[in-house]
Amino acid sequence: MALGRVTDTSMYTDNLMGANAFGKHFSIGDKERQVLHERLCLNYNYEEETLYIKWDGAVNSTELRQGYAHIMDMVFTYKPQKWILDLQNRVSIEKDDQQWVFKYIFPEVLRAVNKNVFVAVVMPVFAYNSLVNEIDGDELMDGDNFMIIHHCLYQEESRRWLSEMARTDMKVAGV
Numbered sequence: 001m002a003l004g005r006v007t008d009t010s011m012y013t014d015n016l017m018g019a020n021a022f023g024k025h026f027s028i029g030d031k032e033r034q035v036l037h038e039r040l041c042l043n044y045n046y047e048e049e050t051l052y053i054k055w056d057g058a059v060n061s062t063e064l065r066q067g068y069a070h071i072m073d074m075v076f077t078y079k080p081q082k083w084i085l086d087l088q089n090r091v092s093i094e095k096d097d098q099q100w101v102f103k104y105i106f107p108e109v110l111r112a113v114n115k116n117v118f119v120a121v122v123m124p125v126f127a128y129n130s131l132v133n134e135i136d137g138d139e140l141m142d143g144d145n146f147m148i149i150h151h152c153l154y155q156e157e158s159r160r161w162l163s164e165m166a167r168t169d170m171k172v173a174g175v
Contacts (some may be wrong), residue, residue: 010016029038039055039056039057039058040064040067041053042079043068044077044080049166050070050080050082050083050084050159050162051078051082051083052084052086053085054089055089056088057089057090058091061093061096064097065100072105072112076112079115080117081113081115081116081118082118082120082162082166083117083118083120083160083162084125084155085119085121086124086155087123100130107142109147110142110145110147111142112127113134113145114143116145116147116148117145118147118165118166118169119149119150120150120158120162121145121149121150121151121158122154122157123151124154148165156161156174
């Protein structure tokens, strides 16, 4: 499948669950999956135990799903509790795509990490309000584990918040 040309749109219907949906259509070695090089930067920082995700530019539905296949590969590999999701330079995505991330990706992340997950979203205020406006919160819970999302205007602010959340989470866990 060439990037940008979708011949089978049925593969993106709601009957596909989380990361399992990716394996049917994409592999990490997919030569045509250019989104990682062009619009998505991923990095896991061992010292900070933080997954850094930075999206740039316009991303269509296919590219978004390809990008999240890469992100889920990192999640299954590193089980990161702390994320910095930098959306400052990403063009807004369609409402259906936003809901897809909340409905399928975030629950899969919680199951994979099997702990609380803290996501610092770096983006302008106006964009953040539209991002979280439509969710009901069930997507952000899995048993006793929660995904806590916090809006930040700057990456340094996100690091401070994640550091504080990690200390608080450890205290609550009795560590």
